Amino acid sequence: MTDPSKKQKVVIVGAGPVGSLAALYAASRGDDVEIYELRGDLRDPSTIPLNFTKSINLALSERGINSMKQSGQHCLIDKLLQETIPMYGRMIHGKSTSGELWEAAQAYDVHGRAINAVDRGALNNALLDELDRTPNVKMFFNHKLTGADFRSNKAWFERRILGGADDKSKFSNTSDRAPEVEVSFDMLIGADGAHSATRYHMMKFARVDYQQEYIDTLWCEFRIPPREDGDFRISPNHLHIWPGKEFMFIALPSSDKSFTCTLFAPSSYYTKLENAPQEVVEFFDEYFPGVCPDLITPHDLQEQFASNPHLPLISIKCKPHHYGSSVVILGDAAHAVLPFYGQGLNAGMEDVRVLFEILDKHGVYDSPLDPDAQRAFRASAFQAYTDQRAPDTHAINDLSKRNYLEMRWGVKLPLYKFRKSVEETLDSYFPRLGWRTQYSRVSFSNERYSEVIRAADRQGEIFTTCLGSIALLLLGSIGFILYKFRTQLLPSGFILRPLQALTDISFRAYNAALRTYSYS
Known part of the structure; x- marks a missing residue:
């Protein structure tokens, strides 16, 4: 007392x-x-x-x-x-070159934990x-x-x-x-x-000490209504993402079986669409396939874009x-x-x-x-x-x-998926190593955010070093083969050309690893 x-x-x-x-x-x-x-x-x-x-x-x-x-x-x-509604991962949406819609689930956590839409x-x-x-x-x-x-x-x-x-x-x-x-x-x-x-x-x-930043991105809210039978139109247990490299459209489930959606895009795109509202549907058809008319009708899409405010995103640090x-x-x-x-x-x-x-x-x-x-x-x-x-x-x-970079583009990159798979495998089968994805550390633990960055950076360095070592080992092996069998290989491009191509692939893989580490 x-x-x-x-x-x-x-x-x-x-x-x-x-x-x-x-x-x-x-x-x-x-x-x-x-x-x-x-x-x-x-x-x-x-x-x-x-x-x-x-x-x-x-x-x-x-x-x-x-x-x-x-x-x-x-x-x-x-x-x-x-x-609340548990969301066990992301659902990435896209369209193949043949025009077929596809979706791919990416679990948030290898242990099946979820974040909760509220x-x-x-x-x-x-x-x-x-x-x-x-x-x-x-x-x-x-x-x-x-x-x-x-x-x-x-x-x-x-x-x-x-x-x-x-x-x-x-x-x-x-x-x-x-x-x-x-x-x-x-x-x-x-x-x-x-x-x-x-x-x-x-x-x-x-x-x-005060730092304020408005990033060059605006957001506008949309709504996917429930189906005619009152159920969700798409999976309620995922955060849905339509990545578009410079922009993205996301949807989170709501308790009334609708989805609250958000378009994040640079201000220049908003200006263009505000000046030509009839192009909103075409913009969604091109970059966010499957949203209109399957989930939101063209009329509702245009009306919501016109009536809902287009708001800035602010970032503040102070001490x-x-x-x-x-x-x-x-x-x-x-x-x-x-x-x-x-x-x-x-x-x-x-x-x-x-x-x-x-x-x-x-x-x-x-x-x-x-x-x-x-x-x-x-x-x-x-x-x-x-x-x-x-x-x-x-x-x-x-x-x-x-x-933001990961959500709007990185989720589609093969190397991102590969690193995520490696980290989740280590977390699942070798937990004593303490190896976890950055997302897991942020969302499913109480680890200090500053420690999360340090841990993720350490893992990124190890991952990049391992990829680089594999690339160098591969290059060394190719070099040894070229030297050992140079008299047989040099007159003919039949074997040499594939080996040169393999060398180029190794270099590209190593450079891609460096790019991935820079934003992960």
Whole structure:
């Protein structure tokens, strides 16, 4: 039982999945928790998302599941998992030179593990419902963070008045002008997304190294409806990919038997199609065979492209993730990552687990009653959190960028398939070697992201060295044969030409291995 006199007041900005999970962690330790959300109640269907669209379906994997379990809400995670759809691998779609459609499954994991497709709204609603049942948590919607003083531990929120009663807020004002309220805190957690107001105000106090990048790719959402009998039109247990080298189209299953789909393409392609919308169907016919009209009708395809927004993809790195003992940022506020590894949600939830494990380790919840000592413990914990977490969040940022190339093109390369087969064979039959695919390390373990990169790079070096050694051995053998039997071979090209061709193949294989290592 937590001593009430040791309670902290924790203010959390952002009521998305990461902020909601952080509130559960803090509340379970006895803190008085207040959550402030810019939008209205996210459980209300009329609440408009900040990007004015549904977001890409979320992929919940081991890191996110483990982080929710560590909150102590076992019933919550069990219920959520029952509503998810397991995806055991990718399904690659294409068309042969003869015009026949084909699909090829690529398992994610040699041990049969799956990632879980989950509806963002269902996940968020379940977390908010749990917070509603938690007595030491208060939620305030339609509150915008407008200022913060992280030395005096005060924050100011503008309460948006929408014309109706707001029974979830402790503030009221009859003025037409949006009122601003002052809130004090011991610890403020910013989980308010890529365009974080918390990070903006924190940067006035901390010397934050900040890097933001918009890649030259836009995304647009589409929907594959259920079949007439109400079932899925394609396999629900795969992430479907139509790779196109410069772009790709993907489809993730939804609980209503539809698929949420996304077109990722350079902005120049979007500009071309926006100027000539009648070419959308032709574009899909050429690059994403089988989508239209088999899965989406031409009319729906054109309508969805025209009506759904074409949105950018942002990548953010920053350090530190805190200031003093008063504020720390989590999730996209600290490290917005591209969606190509399905780790944005999982990394954000892992932030929460790592942060509170470090707070526990540094005695923040066992500290003496002296507030100054508790602040010192918290400052030490925040610094340790930044030191540990920043390299890992930078790593998953880099991994996500690399995986875009793999998804849109690498999955079709024979050498990629060969390396994947070798790594999975070693993992299956010689587990003591510790050899695993990079995907398995990211999605099915809690290994630090920075360690994943180091392990994958080591394996890549070994793989490339082995291929190079085989190529050199083959070249040496050919050279020996040419020298040994030069008098018999040189007059005739019958044997010499095939050997020369074999030499060329060896060189190409070695160069291909180097290219594969560069992005794997």
